[in-house]
Amino acid sequence: MVFLATVLCVSPVLLGQDTELPKPGPEFELLQADAGTWDVEIKAWQGPGEPTVSKGKETNRMLGEFWLLSNFQGNMMGLEFSGHGVYGYDQESKKYVGTWFDSLGPKKMDLVGTHDKASNTLTLEGIGPGVDGQPAKHLITTKYNDDGTHRMTMQMAVGDEMIKIFEMKYTRTK
Numbered sequence: 557m558v559f560l561a562t563v564l565c566v567s568p569v570l571l572g573q574d575t576e577l578p579k580p581g582p583e584f585e586l587l588q589a590d591a592g593t594w595d596v597e598i599k600a601w602q603g604p605g606e607p608t609v610s611k612g613k614e615t616n617r618m619l620g621e622f623w624l625l626s627n628f629q630g631n632m633m634g635l636e637f638s639g640h641g642v643y644g645y646d647q648e649s650k651k652y653v654g655t656w657f658d659s660l661g662p663k664k665m666d667l668v669g670t671h672d673k674a675s676n677t678l679t680l681e682g683i684g685p686g687v688d689g690q691p692a693k694h695l696i697t698t699k700y701n702d703d704g705t706h707r708m709t710m711q712m713a714v715g716d717e718m719i720k721i722f723e724m725k726y727t728r729t730k
Contacts, residue, residue: 580621583645583652586671586678586700587624591616593729600633600722607722608633614726628658632722635660643667652678661685665694676700687714704728 599607612630626641639658654667669680686692693713
């Protein structure tokens with residue numbers, strides 16, 4: 557399958573056709589700025605009351621100029637946790653897109669959303685497993701701060717209400 561994808565991507569070049577490859581627009585700067593290694597403070601809510609607090613590490617790298625590959629390792633709600641994401645920008649729909657999958661279950665979450673430049677906030681929506689294991693709406697909001705940190709909050713639909721599941725503060729590793 558990888559071979560087929562490679563052939564499809566480079567076949568116009570191999571056939572001698574004059575093909576102009578796509579160029580990243582300014583929207584990709586948000587993804588490129590996220591490349592690197594981040595220390596993460598995790599606050600997770602399992603119900604009413606105070607959250608559990610734990611730590612993690614996220615390492616991100618760009619695949620070319622278009623895709624951010626994310627690798628997360630940590631502890632969440634007392635469980636060892638690892639996850640992987642792939643994020644990009646769809647120039648046709650003018651939306652950020654992503655896919656997330658992790659060690660807590662067999663389902664992936666496809667995400668789509670927008671970036672508000674005024675507040676420097678990326679908002680992504682997707683469908684993932686709910687508290688009962690059935691599909692539920694998830695809302696992920698990442699606020700990028702002037703000091704180089706960012707804070708990601710995930711909410712999930714429970715009935716008609718959106719509840720906060722976790723909040724993660726990212727600080728670039730020195």
